[in-house]
Amino acid sequence: MTRPEPQYPTIEQTIGHTPLVRLQRIPGELGTPRGNVILGKLEGNNPAGSVKDRPAMSMISRAEARGDIKPGDTLIEATSGNTGIALAMAAAIKGYRMILIMPDDLSVERRAAMTAYGAELILTPAAGDGVSKGMEFARDLAERMQREGKGRVLDQFANPDNPLAHIEGTGPEIWQQTGGRITHFVSAMGTTGTITGVSTYLKQQNPAVQIVGAQPEDGSRIPGIRKWPEAYLPKIYEPARVDRLEYVSQTEAEAMARRMAASEGIFCGISAAGALCVALRVAAEVRDATIVFIVCDRGDRYLSTGVFNA
Known part of the structure; x- marks a missing residue:
């Protein structure tokens, strides 16, 4: 048998x-x-350790299914940690280069996890003059890099594929x-x-x-x-x-x-x-x-x- x-x-x-x-x-x-x-x-x-695994995989998989991105492309995201780790994992699974932008006052464990998955990490000042500091500065830098043709921003803050992961999961x-x-x-x-x-x-x-x-x-x-x-x-x-x-x-x-x-x-x-x-x-x-x-x-x-x- x-x-x-x-x-x-x-x-x-x-x-x-x-x-x-x-x-x-x-x-x-x-x-x-x-x-x-x-x-x-x-x-x-979740495999990368947070609730953000859900929207991370959702944003990459759905963008790929629409033809917005393809394996080998460079993805960019501003993150305070968990989304970045999840995106780094998802990018490793799917075959994308991942650039993550993160305030420099966040824990070393988060940084190490991102780079372990093969992501490139850019640290930005956590404090500064005016409004643009911390995550605000990181988000602005991500958008600027996209305008300069350095990759595509998934934009967890405006991407409907983020909440969709929770509507469906x-x-x-x-x-x-x-x-x-x-x-x-x-x-x-x-x-x-x-x-x-x-x-x-x-x-x-x-x-x-x-x-x-x-x-x-x-x-x-x-x-x-x-x-x-x-x-x-x-x-x-x-x-x-x-x-x-x-x-x-x-x-x-x-x-x-x-x-x-x-x-x-x-x-x-x-x-x-x-x-x-x-x-x-x-x-x-x-x-x-x-x-x-x-x-x-x-x-x-x-x-x-x-x-x-x-």
Whole structure:
């Protein structure tokens, strides 16, 4: 009898379908005693380690399918880290040269991961005079390089293929994993692709699902969460798809990241911890709710910052 040929996935096919896990200790009186369930979507389980694997592969694959790019082309992107790592992986899989532009104050682990996948890294000043500094400066430089013919900018901030990855992937997974019981969705807001895409899908299933965005308090620097100046607000962002904004301090988010690792065994980044801070605020206001938050990456990406040493 001939054995059937085993079917092995490619690395691309392992993106998505991440676990949704129930928090056991941190919710305390805000959880079971109130009938609430707080669930974390473990996006660090993606092959390049973050939720950004989804839009990275979406942007490259769909651009290729349209004939906008072809293997061997040079791609350019401004990034604060996770998207860059994911794009570097996707470019390696698909056969593209990747140039990533990144503020110079972000963790060495992120830089090393990008170059490990073969990407070229350009560091820009994290601070400077006027508005154009940090990510704003990086985005301006990416656009200038494209005008100079040095490559094509995928532009995660304006590319509809970014939220589409979550309309077709993350949102349906959450709906299916909760059996349609989800009442609240909480996500950090950076490029806003995750919250925009997941909201689009969940609101189609049940308009009553509440979408809550986590943003940094004034003066707080939380990798992966930010408020943009009006001129740089992501074009993919649709304010009507977010029911509520909550603001998180850097101190609060960092303390929660340490607590998640020590109390729940969930080793995650600072923006994910900020999302949990917001999820707990929501839990304090409601009963019999199913609250899902995005655990957007892994904590090993932040070890050199010392945040887990406190």
